[in-house]
Amino acid sequence: MAYRHLKKFKIDPILYMTEWFMCIFSRTLPWASVLRVWDMFFCEGVKIVFRVGLVLLKHTLGSVDKLRSCQGMYETMEKLRSLPVHCMQEDILLPEVSSLPVTDALIERESNTQLRKWRENRGELQYRPSRRLHGAKQIYEEKARLNPTLSGSRLSLSSMRRPSPPATPALAVQPESVVVSEGLRPALPSPTSNKAPLGPPRGTTKKGKEKQREQDKKREREERDREKKREKEDREERRKEKEREKHKEKEEKRLQKEREKVETRQKKERKFSFRRKESSTPDSPRNSGAEATESSAAHDTYF
Amino acid sequence: MHSHHTEHLYKILVIGDLGVGKTSIIKRYVHQNFSPHYRATIGVDFALKVLTWDSDTVVRLQLWDIAGQERFGNMTRVYYREAVGAFIVFDVTRPATFEAVTKWKEDLDSKLTLSNGVPVSAVLLANKCDQGKDGLTNNCTKMDQFCKEHGFVGWFETSAKENINVDEASRCLVKHIIASESDLIQSVEPDVVKPQMNSSKIPSCSACLKF
Numbered sequence: 001m002a003y004r005h006l007k008k009f010k011i012d013p014i015l016y017m018t019e020w021f022m023c024i025f026s027r028t029l030p031w032a033s034v035l036r037v038w039d040m041f042f043c044e045g046v047k048i049v050f051r052v053g054l055v056l057l058k059h060t061l062g063s064v065d066k067l068r069s070c071q072g073m074y075e076t077m078e079k080l081r082s083l084p085v086h087c088m089q090e091d092i093l094l095p096e097v098s099s100l101p102v103t104d105a106l107i108e109r110e111s112n113t114q115l116r117k118w119r120e121n122r123g124e125l126q127y128r129p130s131r132r133l134h135g136a137k138q139i140y141e142e143k144a145r146l147n148p149t150l151s152g153s154r155l156s157l158s159s160m161r162r163p164s165p166p167a168t169p170a171l172a173v174q175p176e177s178v179v180v181s182e183g184l185r186p187a188l189p190s191p192t193s194n195k196a197p198l199g200p201p202r203g204t205t206k207k208g209k210e211k212q213r214e215q216d217k218k219r220e221r222e223e224r225d226r227e228k229k230r231e232k233e234d235r236e237e238r239r240k241e242k243e244r245e246k247h248k249e250k251e252e253k254r255l256q257k258e259r260e261k262v263e264t265r266q267k268k269e270r271k272f273s274f275r276r277k278e279s280s281t282p283d284s285p286r287n288s289g290a291e292a293t294e295s296s297a298a299h300d301t302y303f
Numbered sequence: 304m305h306s307h308h309t310e311h312l313y314k315i316l317v318i319g320d321l322g323v324g325k326t327s328i329i330k331r332y333v334h335q336n337f338s339p340h341y342r343a344t345i346g347v348d349f350a351l352k353v354l355t356w357d358s359d360t361v362v363r364l365q366l367w368d369i370a371g372q373e374r375f376g377n378m379t380r381v382y383y384r385e386a387v388g389a390f391i392v393f394d395v396t397r398p399a400t401f402e403a404v405t406k407w408k409e410d411l412d413s414k415l416t417l418s419n420g421v422p423v424s425a426v427l428l429a430n431k432c433d434q435g436k437d438g439l440t441n442n443c444t445k446m447d448q449f450c451k452e453h454g455f456v457g458w459f460e461t462s463a464k465e466n467i468n469v470d471e472a473s474r475c476l477v478k479h480i481i482a483s484e485s486d487l488i489q490s491v492e493p494d495v496v497k498p499q500m501n502s503s504k505i506p507s508c509s510a511c512l513k514f
Contacts, residue, residue, distance in 0.1 A: 014381050018346025027345065074365055077349050 002061035009073040016080040020053055028056075028083065032090040040097070045134030047107050051100045052093070059087035104134040311356075312363045313480055314385055318407050319392035320400040321371040324430040327463035328392060329366050332473060337464050344370040347382050354477065362477055376410075383415040388480045389425040390472065395460070396435045408453050419487055424479035426472055427458035433465045 006013075019027055024041060026034050029052075041048045060083055061067055061076070070076045087093060118125065317325045326344055331337055333350040348368035356362045369375070369382050391407050393400040404427065412422045427450060450458050456479045459472040 012381055014378055015347055018375075018378070022345055074349065074351055081349070 001063070001067070002057050005061055005067050005076065009076055011073060011076055011080075015077065017053065020056075021049060024049060025052055029088050029093070030090070033088055033093050036090055036094050037097070040094075041135070043135050043137060045104065045136075045138065047102055047104055047134060048097065050107060051097045051102050054100060054102065055093060055096045056083055056087065059084055104138075107134075308359050308361075310361045310363065311481070311484075312365065313387050313477070314365045314367060315476065315480075316367050316369060316383060316386045316389040316411070317392065318369050318379075318389060318411065319371055319428075320394070320397075320403045320407075321373075323371065323392045323394040323397075323400050324463050325371065325390075325392050326368050328390070328428065328430060328461060328469055329368050331463040331466055332469045333366065335466075337466075339464075343372065344368055346370055346375065346378070352473075354473075356477065356481075362481075364473070364477070379410060380414045383411065386415060386423060387417070387484070388423055388476050390428050390476065391425055391455070392428045392430050394431050395429050396431055401429075405453060408455070412454070417483065417487055421483065421486070422454055424456045424476060424483055425454065426476045426479075427455045428472055429458060429460045431462060431464075432460035432467060433462040 024034075025037055029037060037048065037052055060079055061070070066079075070079045115125070317329060319325055321343075322341065326342075326348065327337060329348075329350050333352045347370065350366045350368065352364040352366060354362040354364060367382060367386065369379065389411055391404055391411070393404050395401075408425065411425065416422055427446075429446075446458050450456075457472075457475050459468040459475070461468045461472060463469065
């Protein structure tokens with residue numbers, strides 16, 4: 001419903017989502033909610049950002065009553081800029097965010113669909129999209145699988161390491177004696193070697209991965225080199241990725257619409273279980289009916 | 304041409320480099336206030352100003368306050384769409400922002416034209432004129448020349464802080480928008496002869512001589 005409304009007034013996601021996504025809602029939500037959302041985002045990944053956006057949209061434009069009061073592009077935009085206060089409260093927003101069935105797989109699939117469409121309509125992309133890792137948990141697991149070519153290992157391990165080496169000569173002594181020392185000194189060969197520049201940063205990574213300590217040391221150097229190259233590529237990627245995300249948001253609005261259909265259907269036929277519908281609907285209507293609107297939507301807007 | 308009790312809705316862009324005062328100008332113009340604190344615009348912001356143009360015409364200006372940061376540069380095409388006029392703002396105390404004006408104008412003209420292919424009306428605003436009276440804007444003839452070369456319909460020294468020339472600049476832009484709109488209507492139906500159109504030709508030109 002909201003999607004149709006936004007489309008009717010040609011309100012491109014780029015007009016209201018830029019601030020939401022670029023600031024991860026820190027300019028939008030009350031502080032308590034920001035903290036909760038960021039926690040979830042870091043842990044579970046990008047799907048949280050989409051979920052929050054969808055919940056906010058639902059509360060702002062998700063019913064006939066709400067839409068009636070904002071007939072017109074400007075009115076709708078005003079509404080999206082002054083979201084209903086109650087729905088941004090921590091205890092209302094967060095449960096809804098966690099119950100929304102937008103999964104990593106769903107996002108990944110939408111992303112691929114959109115990328116394919118983009119290629120069909122506008123030719124090949126100038127960058128190579130890397131695999132997206134969804135949150136700290138997956139990044140950690142990915143890293144454990146020891147696949148250093150993926151962006152995940154850079155995000156977690158090396159970013160922890162990188163800032164520390166330059167700090168060591170000056171700062172090594174203090175934090176060592178205060179925080180890290182108790183647990184780690186016994187594990188290291190000698191107390192004097194602790195004061196060597198490379199001691200402390202290694203120690204902190206070992207904390208998390210004691211079993212792979214030795215492998216880590218070897219990989220550390222290789223990774224640093226790779227990391228530098230990757231960082232350059234990554235800046236460009238990030239820029240493009242934002243564009244991609246906008247596409248996805250659009251798709252998700254459609255999904256939300258479908259979900260609404262499901263809800264109304266649920267009222268009619270209560271025999272089916274909730275789960276069965278959630279899993280069956282995203283496939284069936286999209287391939288038939290929504291496919292047409294989707295492609296036309298992709299045509300009319302971007303660049 | 305403009306029938307009685309007409310209402311126009313114009314989308315107007317406000318563009319220019321980072322921190323030149325685009326948001327402040329809009330705030331002054333629409334809400335009649337000024338805040339000395341800087342808060343970067345992310346993406347785009349909106350404001351609506353309703354003008355009583357004359358006794359039969361109401362003009363609603365939809366002002367699109369577009370982020371000046373370079374990282375938003377590739378989004379501008381979406382923001383520009385369907386706009387009919389633009390303010391390009393620079394900061395008189397920072398010459399680099401004036402140099403960027405040309406870039407902004409080129410970006411605008413390359414991504415947006417009216418349906419007859421004519422570039423949209425653009426007014427140049429030399430903002431923060433309360434802060435410095437250095438060489439940039441003292442040289443009026445040079446500025447006039449610059450406007451002519453780069454296709455601006457005019458320029459104003461403005462101050463959002465002291466409320467200088469903001470209304471005047473807007474009136475100038477609206478005047479040109481109305482004028483080019485009537486040009487547009489004529490060019491859309493070039494073969495249709497309407498006897499009453501003769502009288503309407505007059506206002507479209509007189510506007511240019513105003514300043």
